[in-house]
Amino acid sequence: MSCGVRDWSAGYVSTASGFESKASLSALWSGRYHPWTMKPFELLLIAALVTSACAQTPAPSKEVEAVYPEARALYLDLHQNPELSSHETQTAAKLAGRLRTLGYEVTEHVGGAGVVAILKNGSGPTVMLRTELDALPVEEKTGLPYASKVHAKDDSGHDVPVMHACGHDLHMASLVGAAAIMAHSRETWHGTLMLIGQPAEESIGGAKRMIDDGLFQRFPKPDAGVALHVGNTLPAGQVGITPGIYNTNSDAIKITIYGKGGHGSAPHTTIDPIVIAARTILTLQTINAREVRPGEMAVVTVGYIHAGERENIIPDQAELGLTVRTYKDEVRKQVLAAIARISKAEAEAGGAPREPLVERVAGTDAVYNDPTLAARLRDPLEATIGRDNVIATGPITPSEDYAYFVEQGIPSFYFSLGGADPEKYAQARAAGTMLPSNHSPLFAPDVDRALHTGITAEVAVLRKLLNASTEELRTLTGAKAQGN
Ligand SMILES: [Zn+2]
Ligand SMILES: [Zn+2]
Numbered sequence: 001m002s003c004g005v006r007d008w009s010a011g012y013v014s015t016a017s018g019f020e021s022k023a024s025l026s027a028l029w030s031g032r033y034h035p036w037t038m039k040p041f042e043l044l045l046i047a048a049l050v051t052s053a054c055a056q057t058p059a060p061s062k063e064v065e066a067v068y069p070e071a072r073a074l075y076l077d078l079h080q081n082p083e084l085s086s087h088e089t090q091t092a093a094k095l096a097g098r099l100r101t102l103g104y105e106v107t108e109h110v111g112g113a114g115v116v117a118i119l120k121n122g123s124g125p126t127v128m129l130r131t132e133l134d135a136l137p138v139e140e141k142t143g144l145p146y147a148s149k150v151h152a153k154d155d156s157g158h159d160v161p162v163m164h165a166c167g168h169d170l171h172m173a174s175l176v177g178a179a180a181i182m183a184h185s186r187e188t189w190h191g192t193l194m195l196i197g198q199p200a201e202e203s204i205g206g207a208k209r210m211i212d213d214g215l216f217q218r219f220p221k222p223d224a225g226v227a228l229h230v231g232n233t234l235p236a237g238q239v240g241i242t243p244g245i246y247n248t249n250s251d252a253i254k255i256t257i258y259g260k261g262g263h264g265s266a267p268h269t270t271i272d273p274i275v276i277a278a279r280t281i282l283t284l285q286t287i288n289a290r291e292v293r294p295g296e297m298a299v300v301t302v303g304y305i306h307a308g309e310r311e312n313i314i315p316d317q318a319e320l321g322l323t324v325r326t327y328k329d330e331v332r333k334q335v336l337a338a339i340a341r342i343s344k345a346e347a348e349a350g351g352a353p354r355e356p357l358v359e360r361v362a363g364t365d366a367v368y369n370d371p372t373l374a375a376r377l378r379d380p381l382e383a384t385i386g387r388d389n390v391i392a393t394g395p396i397t398p399s400e401d402y403a404y405f406v407e408q409g410i411p412s413f414y415f416s417l418g419g420a421d422p423e424k425y426a427q428a429r430a431a432g433t434m435l436p437s438n439h440s441p442l443f444a445p446d447v448d449r450a451l452h453t454g455i456t457a458e459v460a461v462l463r464k465l466l467n468a469s470t471e472e473l474r475t476l477t478g479a480k481a482q483g484n
Contacts, residue, residue, distance in 0.1 A: 058386050060452045063181050064459075071177035071451060074098065076146050078169035082135030082162045084152055085203035088113040091133045091172070095197045098176050102183040104195065107219070111210030115197030116219050119183060124191025125473040127465045128222035128410065129178065129458060130402065131171040132201035138165040141441035166202065166438045167230035167419060167445055174228070174417075174454030181459050189466035192220055204250070204364050207404035216408055223473045224373065224465050225405050225412040228454060232435040233396070234418030235425040236449035239381055239457050240393030243374040245366050246414050248297070248325040249332045250399030252362040255280070255343050258354045261316035273318035274307050276350035280320065280343055281305070287338045298335050299325040299397065325397055327366060336360070365403040366395075370411035377413050380460040385453055389418075398438070413461065417454050419445030 060068070074094070083091050092113040100106045104117035113133060137154055139161035140147045150162045164170075175195060182193055196215075200206030216222075234240050257280065259273030281302050292298045300322060307318035322339065326332040340358045347356045381390045393416055406412050420428075420435050428435050436442035465473060 058384070060456060061384075063185065064177070064452060064455050066184075067177045067180040067455065068452065070098075070180070071173045071455060072447070074176055075169055075173035075447060075451060078172055079164050080146055080148055080150075082148050082150055082164045082169070083133070084137060084154060084160075084162055085134040085200040085206070086112055086155070087152065088133035088199045092197055092199065095131075095133070095172055095176065099179055099195060102180055104179065104183070110215060110218075111199070111208075111213035112206065113197075113199040114206065114210040114213070114215075115195075116210075116215065117179070117195040117197075118219060119179075119193045119195075121186045121193070121466075122190040124189075124466060125223040125468060125470045126192040126194055126220040127462060127473075128194045128196055128225040128405070129175060129462060130196040130198055130225065130227045130405070131175040132166075132168040132206070133172065133197050133199045134168060134202050134206070135162050135164045136166060136202055136439060137161065138163040138439065138441050140165070142444040144444060163441065165440060165443045167443070168201070170230050170417075170419070170445055170447065170451060170454065171228065172197070173451055174458055177451070177455035178458035178462065181455070182462060189463050191466045191470075193462065193466065194219060194222055201401055204362055204399070204401045207401040211404055211408060221408075222410050223470055224370075225402075225410040226458065226461055226465070227402050227412070227414045228417045228458065229400070229414070230417040230419040230445050230450055230454070231396075231438055232420040232425070232443070232445070234391060234393070234416060235420045235422040236418045236446035237385070237422065237453055238389040238391055238418035239385065239453065240391045240416030240418070241369075241374050241378060241381075242393050242395055242414075242416070243369055243371040245327050245395050246369045247367050247396050248299075248327055248399050249329070249366045250362075250364050251322075251324040251332070251336060251360055253322040253324060253336075253339060254357075254359045254361045255320040255322065255339075256357040256359075257318045257320070257343070257347055258352050258356065259314070259316055259318070259350075260353055262314050264310075264312035264314055267314060270314040271351050271353060272314050273316065273350075273352070274314070276346055276352060277305055277307060277318040277320055279350070280346040283342045283346055284322070284339060287335055287342070291338055292331060292334065296331050297325070297327045297395075297397070298331055299323070300335060300339070325399065327395055364399055364401045365407065367400060367403045367412070367414050368406050369414055373411055373413045374415075377415075377461050377464060380464040381457055384456050384460040389453075415457070417450060417457065419450045421446040422449075 092115050096106045096108050096115045099117040104119050106117045110116050137160035140163040148163045152162050154160045198206045257273045257276050260271040262270035284300050288298050304321040308315040343356045343358050
């Protein structure tokens with residue numbers, strides 16, 4: 001059983017790196033989902049899911065095929081040479097070099113390793129397409145022939161493995177493929193195309209640094225912005241559109257709890273901050289369960305607790321690190337206020353010598369998808385990748401700093417790109433499990449299908465936006481006219 005579409009990887013399978021989607025189904029169906037051990041309805045369910053996952057996927061156009069080998073080669077290169085946030089020197093140089101060759105006016109080192117590439121093509125609106133540049137401190141365990149083996153020093157000087165575990169390599173390859181098509185087909189659009197390679201997305205901060213470095217003063221301010229993110233929540237070949245709130249507000253909170261240190265054998269002479277921290281952690285979990293209205297989205301995760309050095313020493317302070325995720329601003333305010341209140345109350349209950357320090361150390365707002373823009377861009381996507389492959393999707397829980405561009409008054413379309421191998425996706429759904437998510441050491445998108453779709457979708461969206469006049473674009477985006 002396979003998708004009723006052409007073999008997307010044909011012609012590329014013999015590259016040095018090989019390609020995972022050529023794996024046989026018998027290998028995919030090893031273990032508990034071997035076909036001979038499955039009941040007929042299970043096989044039918046998988047067949048139905050695979051069919052729906054691959055339904056009516058058009059063959060890639062000639063213009064996509066023409067740029068694809070280079071885009072795929074770039075993907076493999078970037079995947080095997082990932083760089084950590086704020087260290088994307090080689091990555092940025094590769095992106096800049098390719099865009100320069102395509103005729104773009106390229107500026108490097110905008111807000112760190114940021115790349116800005118401009119292609120002017122007569123009068124018309126300015127449209128921005130953004131990719132991230134950075135990878136993660138994750139050890140790749142996909143077993144792919146082109147798996148990353150890279151290690152690097154992180155910001156604190158520790159040696160860490162590095163992997164493009166969030167798919168930003170695929171975003172870059174997709175952007176360069178789309179950039180090549182747009183450069184070679186200037187008769188199909190007019191206006192200014194602005195491509196952005198943004199560093200330090202994973203650490204949240206790269207978008208702001210580019211803006212602070214004069215992104216929208218030194219270069220034209222876009223009338224609309226576009227970005228995508230690949231993931232395993234959709235099969236490759238599909239895209240997801242989420243009008244309105246796309247993802248979550250993210251707040252990183254550090255809580256420092258003060259106690260009174262002493263000998264582990266004499267707790268009565270101390271104020272133990274570890275016990276206060278333990279109570280605080282448990283009470284924080286009641287925010288969601290008891291304070292936030294049922295049905296509202298809120299996550300309060302304590303990701304680390306740092307306290308103490310030895311078993312017989314009661315330390316004098318403890319530190320908690322939290323991530324807080326919400327969709328709505330009012331829920332965000334409620335949760336942050338509850339965290340501060342509970343931290344103080346638990347410290348007081350424990351007899352702490354002073355109030356804890358509750359700091360918001362990082363964060364970003366939810367990305368907001370202009371609803372009018374999202375509605376208008378469905379048509380060109382359906383026309384190019386197939387009606388059944390454009391899916392309405394709900395908001396997701398991860399966060400990202402594209403929100404900073406939206407806050408600058410750039411109406412935006414941030415969409416999801418399916419990354420999952422359709423057969424594996426169908427099997428996982430049938431089994432009630434999920435494929436490894438972004439940031440997993442096992443994250444392995446179905447590159448050929450996802451990259452073809454990414455390039456096709458980006459070109460379709462850019463052409464739609466760059467065929468309007470500036471005034472028309474403002475009605476397309478539902479945005480009020482804004483001075484630059
Ligand atoms: Zn990520
Ligand atoms: Zn990402």
